[in-house]
Amino acid sequence: QSVLTQPPSVSGAPGQRVTISCTGSSSNIGAGYDVHWYQQLPGTAPKLLIFGNSNRPSGVPDRFSGSKSGTSASLAITGLQAEDEADYYCQSYDSSLSGYVFGTGTKVAVL
Amino acid sequence: EVQLLESGGGLVQPGGSLRLSCAASGFTFRNYAMSWVRQAPGKGLEWVSAISESDDRTYYPDSVKGRFTISRDNSKNMLYLQMNSLRAEDTAVYYCAKESDQGSYSHYFDFWGQGTLVTVSS
Numbered sequence: 001q002s003v004l005t006q007p008p009s010v011s012g013a014p015g016q017r018v019t020i021s022c023t024g025s026s027s028n029i030g031a032g033y034d035v036h037w038y039q040q041l042p043g044t045a046p047k048l049l050i051f052g053n054s055n056r057p058s059g060v061p062d063r064f065s066g067s068k069s070g071t072s073a074s075l076a077i078t079g080l081q082a083e084d085e086a087d088y089y090c091q092s093y094d095s096s097l098s099g100y101v102f103g104t105g106t107k108v109a110v111l
Numbered sequence: 112e113v114q115l116l117e118s119g120g121g122l123v124q125p126g127g128s129l130r131l132s133c134a135a136s137g138f139t140f141r142n143y144a145m146s147w148v149r150q151a152p153g154k155g156l157e158w159v160s161a162i163s164e165s166d167d168r169t170y171y172p173d174s175v176k177g178r179f180t181i182s183r184d185n186s187k188n189m190l191y192l193q194m195n196s197l198r199a200e201d202t203a204v205y206y207c208a209k210e211s212d213q214g215s216y217s218h219y220f221d222f223w224g225q226g227t228l229v230t231v232s233s
Contacts (some may be wrong), residue, residue: 026205
């Protein structure tokens, strides 16, 4: 059972802005643990997209941005492109479970 | 260039065992903690084990504790996952992942292998 909840799907037209929420609790995000985001293109391994709540690894377009507040975090994609169609997962650490936890995953569709 | 190459997946009967391997290159392996993350068909990601840089600390979720054992050989740049008492629900693609961090409250996986499929079925 995932302890981080994400919407199953979001969609938008090319060029639009979409956001994906990641809701946790006082034992993970709310305890001060950072949130990280991964993009998984169809048939491929996950790729780090955002680390430390809002930092982009080298090579990740600045269309992707992350934020965190309280027990939740968000990933925003601005200027949506067809190549952004993928599954997106948030990840943090849970002190009650003493381990890493992933979100339920969100499929992004470009209309 | 960081590369992680998993091997050892395959078809195994319920109750059986399998050992996965991950060959690492392109970074100083002994300086980084490593993890295994799995993904059941059509499902999300699940972390299944982690090991510290020097092999003295290992971590598991309850779902695999007592059945799976993570280990590493820093002299060979290799990561392993010994899986015993396998169940149908262990069927998944298993990814090897390199850990990085920005302090004790910020651990993440900055590089992933391509994955190896484990199928538990009679």
